[in-house]
Amino acid sequence: MRDQGFATTKISISMGGRRPVAEFGFGAALPDGTSTLTITRAALYGVLRDEAVRRGVPIEYGKRLVSATPERDGVTATFADGTSERADLLIGADGLRSAVRTITDPNAPAPRYVPLLNTGGFAKGLRLDAEPGEMHMVFGRGCFDCYLVHPDGDVWWFANPRQPKELAAIGEDQWRAKLLDLFTRTTAPPATSSPRPTRSSRAGAPTTSRRCRPGTAGG
Numbered sequence: 001m002r003d004q005g006f007a008t009t010k011i012s013i014s015m016g017g018r019r020p021v022a023e024f025g026f027g028a029a030l031p032d033g034t035s036t037l038t039i040t041r042a043a044l045y046g047v048l049r050d051e052a053v054r055r056g057v058p059i060e061y062g063k064r065l066v067s068a069t070p071e072r073d074g075v076t077a078t079f080a081d082g083t084s085e086r087a088d089l090l091i092g093a094d095g096l097r098s099a100v101r102t103i104t105d106p107n108a109p110a111p112r113y114v115p116l117l118n119t120g121g122f123a124k125g126l127r128l129d130a131e132p133g134e135m136h137m138v139f140g141r142g143c144f145d146c147y148l149v150h151p152d153g154d155v156w157w158f159a160n161p162r163q164p165k166e167l168a169a170i171g172e173d174q175w176r177a178k179l180l181d182l183f184t185r186t187t188a189p190p191a192t193s194s195p196r197p198t199r200s201s202r203a204g205a206p207t208t209s210r211r212c213r214p215g216t217a218g219g
């Protein structure tokens with residue numbers, strides 16, 4: 001996993017991108033060299049999947065659980081393709097809108113919208129006054145953002161703009177205009193050249209996992 005991410009040693013927090021109000025380290029590396037890593041979600045997923053496969057865990061793609069029936073000594077899970085599986089235990093790891101949660105507790109609270117969006121991406125061509133591997137968090141008016149410089153010079157960033165009403169969809173251009181407006185109102189991080197955005201993706205926002213080791217990840 002270490003090859004896929006980069007060591008992240010320090011965090012600094014500022015209001016409006018001015019002088020940091022707090023700075024602290026993520027702690028020393030473990031004796032085996034493991035340190036806090038910043039890694040893309042896709043890379044983290046790939047590493048975890050490969051390790052699961054290496055350990056002989058079978059993975060079946062495209063199965064949608066639709067129902068589960070408890071039995072005296074186990075459970076039968078049924079999938080949208082009409083197949084079913086019987087097992088001792090059913091473990092739901094199916095996210096925010098978990099079918100397993102609803103099946104096991106039909107009265108479980110439904111997810112609710114919090115007035116915040118999340119977007120992120122990667123930028124080339126910026127020269128920021130920041131050391132590689134240092135995480136910079138900026139609390140601005142109407143938006144929280146975070147950026148880190150990758151050792152290769154790219155800038156990895158994400159932002160959480162306030163958004164009172166849930167959006168059905170928002171295009172890349174709208175994201176860009178909205179964020180530029182918010183960042184202009186906040187003092188943007190000092191850059192000495194114009195950003196050339198590469199790809200940005202809500203789903204592909206960088207994830208920082210404290211002390212990532214193969215098989216574990218914490219946010």
Ligand SMILES: Cc1cc2nc3c(=O)[nH]c(=O)nc-3n(C[C@H](O)[C@H](O)[C@H](O)COP(=O)(O)OP(=O)(O)OC[C@H]3O[C@@H](n4cnc5c(N)ncnc54)[C@H](O)[C@@H]3O)c2cc1C
Pocket residue numbers: 063064065066093094095096097098099118119202203204205206207208218219
């Ligand atoms: C844009 C974004 C940025 C984020 N950034 C961070 C971050 O920086 N740090 C952090 O710690 N957290 C972050 N989070 C939160 C984090 O992604 C979630 O808390 C975490 O992914 C939840 O993990 P999970 O395994 O419970 O569910 P998920 O990751 O949602 O996985 C659920 C899986 O179950 C599958 N599934 C759903 N329904 C069914 C069904 N009926 N049958 C079969 N399979 C099903 C889905 O396809 C999916 O593969 C972010 C979230 C988003 C959206």
